[in-house]
Amino acid sequence: MSTSAIAAPVDPGPSADRTGKPPPAAPAAPAAPAPPAPPQGVAPLLTELQKLYQQTEEATEAYNGTAAELKRRTAQAKRLGAALAAARTALSDSRDAAGRLAREQYRERSDFSGYARLLLAPDPEHLMDQEHLLRRAATWRATTVKRLATAEKRADALASESRKVLDRQRALTTRRGKQRDTVRARLGVVEAKLAKLSAAQLAELARLEQQGTAKAQSALAASGALSSVRPPSAAGGTAVRYAIEQLGKPYVWGAEGPDSFDCSGLTSRAWARAGLVIPRTSQEQWRQLRKVPLNALRPGDLVVYFPKATHVALYIGNGLVVQAPRPGTRVKVSPVASNPLLGAVRPDPGGAPLADYRGPRLPDGATEGSDTGYGSSSAPGQ
Structure with missing residues (x-):
């Protein structure tokens, strides 16, 4: 009989007890907190905010354009209303005259009956007088009929135009509300x-x-665009003084003074104070006014910004503009290059430059404050 080898007992090691069973597992150490996500890069955020502000100004200027057209249509409707009232009065008078003519003819006072009476008149001289009166009567009758027809046509045309203007007013009011909501x-x-x-x-x-x-x-400045100092016209000087007097007033979208302004509200009001009515919006100022090169700027010119002409400021000389920058800011003096330049326009290209001009003194703090509006924005309330 062969003998079998006996295996040596296995050492359970330090992690097991004498029964050979492993001890309970120790609780896992808590995981280290995840590092906070790095904040968004400020430079990309700046680009994004600039784009958002530009889109907001586009919407604001679209609103301003609609509001300006609505104002024109309202004035047109008022003029049409007065003209229509006058036309209806004239039509009523013409109808009264036509009624009198019809009654006279009914009473046999026609040209034929009058002519027959003249043939029987014994006095030829008297006959000539009567013929003259008959011709005048015939002319009056023809004029009365023509005036009636003309008055009817004018009243109808004015009524039709007035209806179109009122329809346009309603459409503009609806559009303005949508644009306000967009802003x-x-x-x-x-x-x-x-x-x-x-x-x-x-x-x-x-x-x-x-x-x-x-x-x-x-x-x-290095390009030479700001190297020349030119005096303004008399009107341009007035516009500059007015703009500087508005320093510190808040930017409010859609506002054109006197207590608050948006960008084109400030420039249009400044030139209105100088006696010249210019378009209300920055796009129309850029489109309608005479363009001038940047190296020919003189105080009073308007500097227009962004590819769609959505921002505008008033040049005051020495490379500076007065502007209402953005929601959350106040009217201030800024460098002319404070926004991406599109070009410049001159409201009074025929205005002769002043022979002697000294720019107005800027008050303390004229250049202080943000050009950006970061930190607050004025939500529209209209």
Whole structure:
């Protein structure tokens, strides 16, 4: 009989008890907290906010254009109403005259009966007088009929035009409401983004934009665009003085003074004070007014910004403009390159420059304040 080998007992090791069973597992150490997500880069955020502000200004200027057209249509409707009332009075008078003519003819006072009586008249001289009166009567009758027809046509035409204008007013009112809602929505997007930023991020946004403005201003000066100082016309000088008097007043979209302004509200009101009515919106100012090169700028000219001409400021000389920058800001003096330049226009190209001109003194704090509006925005309330 063979013998079998006996296996040696296995050492359970330090992790097992004497029964050979492993001890209960120790609780796992808590996981380290995930590192916070890095904040969004400020430079891309600046680009995004600039785009949002530009879109908001586009919507604002569209609203302003509709409001200006609505104002014109309202004035037109008022003129048409007065003209229609006068036409209806004239029509009533013409109908009264036509009624008298019909009654006379009914009483046999026609041309034929009068002529027959003249044939029987014994006095030829008297006959000639009567013939003259008959001709005058015939002319009056023809004129009465023509005046009646003309009055009817004019009253009908004015009534039709008045209906069209009223329909246009209703359509413009609806469009203005939709544009107002668009502005509110876009400003709401800006406000929501700004509300999430820290004070440090807001400060960095302002620093980056000021840095960009300084760089653009230096490049513009180096090109020679701001090397010449030209005096304004008399009207341009008045516009400059008015604009400077508005420093510190708040930007409110759609406002054209006297207590608050948007960008084109300020420029149009300044030139109105100078005695010249110019278009209300920045796009129409760019489209309708005489364009001038940047190296020919003189105080009173309007500097227009962005590819769609959605922002405008008033040039005051020495490379500076007065502008109502954005919601959340106040009217201030800024470098001419504070926004991407499109070009410049002159409201009074025929105005002779003043022989002697000294620009108005800028008050303390004229250049202070943000060009950006970061930190708050004025939501539209109209």
